[in-house]
Amino acid sequence: MSKKIRKGDRVMVISGNDKGKTGEILAKSENRVLVQGVNIRKKHLKRTQQTQGGRIVEMEVPIHISNVALTTKEGMKVRLRTKKSKSGERELVFQNDGKEVVYRSMKKPA
DSSP, X not given: OTTTOOTTOEEEEOSSTTTTOEEEEEEEOSXXXXXXXXXXXXXXXXXXXXXXXXXXXXEEOOEEGGGEEEXXXXXXXXXXXXXXXXXXXXXXXXXXXXXXXEEEESSOXX
């Protein structure tokens, strides 16, 4: 599943404290993803020469890739599979009302 998810995709959290929330992937490491507006933590900033201390900053923390599922633009969870198109390149497709719908091409954007 991790090869099918990449930066910019919309996902839904399927387990954990933020179950049901959706957001866009901001960053991806080996098996963790940073989702916009999900898994918010508070960080207390120390005083430095440039900033005054005592500030509390809310930030997103990465969650494991197994806790998210890809969604369509409408927010419907989808299960993707690969299929070769007529032009020969691989595409990610999902079933919607018995019809195959192309999610996106597997080719990385240039």
